[in-house]
Amino acid sequence: MKSQSAEFISGQKAGIHKPVTTEKTYAYSVSGGAGGHGIKISTASYGTRVGSSFGRGYDSGTTGILPIGNEKTTMQHLNDRLASYLETVRNLEKANAQLEIKIREYIDSKGPLKGSDYSKYFVTIEDLRSKIFTKIQGNAQLAICLDNARLASDDFRVKMEYEMSMHKTVEADVARLRKALDDTNVIRLHLENDIESLKEELITLKKNHETDLADLRAQITQAGVHVDVDAPKGQDLARVMEEMREKYEKIALKNQEELKAWHESQITEVQVQVTESTTALKEATSLLSETRRQYQGLDIELQSALSLKASLEATLRDIEMRYNKEVEKYNIVILRLQEELSQIRADIQQNGREYENLLNIKVKLEAEIAEYRRLLDGG
Numbered sequence: 001m002k003s004q005s006a007e008f009i010s011g012q013k014a015g016i017h018k019p020v021t022t023e024k025t026y027a028y029s030v031s032g033g034a035g036g037h038g039i040k041i042s043t044a045s046y047g048t049r050v051g052s053s054f055g056r057g058y059d060s061g062t063t064g065i066l067p068i069g070n071e072k073t074t075m076q077h078l079n080d081r082l083a084s085y086l087e088t089v090r091n092l093e094k095a096n097a098q099l100e101i102k103i104r105e106y107i108d109s110k111g112p113l114k115g116s117d118y119s120k121y122f123v124t125i126e127d128l129r130s131k132i133f134t135k136i137q138g139n140a141q142l143a144i145c146l147d148n149a150r151l152a153s154d155d156f157r158v159k160m161e162y163e164m165s166m167h168k169t170v171e172a173d174v175a176r177l178r179k180a181l182d183d184t185n186v187i188r189l190h191l192e193n194d195i196e197s198l199k200e201e202l203i204t205l206k207k208n209h210e211t212d213l214a215d216l217r218a219q220i221t222q223a224g225v226h227v228d229v230d231a232p233k234g235q236d237l238a239r240v241m242e243e244m245r246e247k248y249e250k251i252a253l254k255n256q257e258e259l260k261a262w263h264e265s266q267i268t269e270v271q272v273q274v275t276e277s278t279t280a281l282k283e284a285t286s287l288l289s290e291t292r293r294q295y296q297g298l299d300i301e302l303q304s305a306l307s308l309k310a311s312l313e314a315t316l317r318d319i320e321m322r323y324n325k326e327v328e329k330y331n332i333v334i335l336r337l338q339e340e341l342s343q344i345r346a347d348i349q350q351n352g353r354e355y356e357n358l359l360n361i362k363v364k365l366e367a368e369i370a371e372y373r374r375l376l377d378g379g
Helices: 071-110 115-229 234-378
Strands: 027-031 040-044
Touching (some): 115 234
């Protein structure tokens, strides 16, 4: 069986070098250290300078040639290298165990095995999310209340405008009725003046009639005396005068009755108009008072709605300010937690890579041990 050679390059903790070179075609090379970094196995052609970290006092650049026939010397060198190799393996296993303990402790403190820490962060995040959602719901409710107050304010404004128009209409009606009442009073005064004038005219007519009648009587008396002396037909003239007097009295009485009836009808009509105007004025005054009362009530409600709206807007601004501050604070906490989580993941990945390197070192060392055993068994 062909003999093989191995080259070991110094690692982190193994600083001893021992060169071994064979005259065969290929040689295996293993480099490593107790720190567990940089282990590799390679092949080298004949005559390549190889070194081992398991020698005792030899320089890695020195080349030693072992003859093929000197098996005792070769076995001695192999035994020395194997002893140094086994010592290095024990050191590496011890360092590997220490690293495994450190990795386990680190994983127990910060690694994925500590799920409660992440769940604590998740619980905090869920709590923050629920608070944010509650704030959003509160803002939505305040916005709804603000919209309702705005709609109520608009309704009150529409009602107030309608009541104002009704108020103006009622005031116009009252002014019109007052003007009608004034016109009616003027007409009544004119009618009263006409009645007084007619009464005076009636009195004048009566006086004139009495004067005329007295004159006629005087004339009749004089004529009767003359007739009694000269003409016996004076009785017929007296009868004619009496008939004329009765006729004029009937005409005067009829005119007086007609004038009285017309006067009474005018007075009744004026009184009816005055009564109607007074009733309408009272109704308009009552309606105006009711409209003023409703206007005052609506104005009070409008002021209350405006005050409520202003209060809700101030509350909304305060809540939005506090909400923004809380969100900013929660964002800072989330960013810090994300940074910690990223750092933990990076540490876990680094530990995983180191652990993988140690496993690779172990596998390569086991392969090297198996190769030496095969060489020993073959020798």
